[in-house]
């Protein structure tokens with residue numbers, strides 16, 4: 445099963461009169477139910493690639509299918525509905541809403557989906573328990589450590605039971621020990637919930653946890669490594 449398929453994808457940003465080719469001729473299939481890490485130096489195009497897969501940005505050329513859906517063909521409303529139902533997103537800087545407590549942050553995407561209140565509350569409690577934060581449910585982000593904030597963000601990303609979770613440098617703002625516990629948590633949830641994770645990172649701890657790895661350089665794929673079936677099943 446293929447979670448993400450990119451065919452001949454290109455993206456150029458225009459700054460004044462100068463064009464920056466952020467991605468060129470990207471052809472890639474990411475396997476479903478695995479943890480794939482996209483690595484590469486700063487400026488290589490990792491964030492651009494995740495933003496295209498997540499429908500936050502649109503390619504100049506090429507086709508992108510996510511969970512079998514052609515996301516380039518969708519209009520903005522269809523795309524935001526698709527994102528809400530099928531994708532979870534984890535950011536480098538956590539992106540929690542500061543006025544909401546941990547449980548409310550996790551519930552927020554479920555409100556957007558129109559889920560009823562009792563089900564929402566139960567799901568948020570279940571997700572906070574899964575990331576080990578039941579005790580902190582009523583705390584606001586400002587009262588949590590960086591690692592705890594990222595756990596809340598992971599609970600939020602998984603709350604709507606998406607098929608795919610995208611995480612852009614999720615350990616970049618954490619010390620290495622906290623980063624290690626976050627990647628271990630993502631690994632565990634990815635396996636338990638059989639969800640596909642695509643993570644951009646140059647953190648060696650994150651790379652070590654990957655099934656498949658894609659390395660990009662100057663906007664092009666320079667290496668694709670796929671774990672063998674034995675490791676994937678382990």
Ligand SMILES: Nc1ncnc2c1ncn2[C@@H]1O[C@H](COP(=O)(O)OP(=O)(O)OP(=O)(O)O)[C@@H](O)[C@H]1O
Pocket residue numbers: 457458459464465466484485486487488489490491492493
């Ligand atoms: N909104 C934008 N406007 C103009 N240029 C951009 C924009 N976003 C990215 N770029 C350029 O596109 C290229 C790829 O950037 P991208 O952010 O995807 O790389 P990255 O690998 O994620 O880098 P980092 O690890 O530093 O986040 C870079 O040259 C960058 O300067």
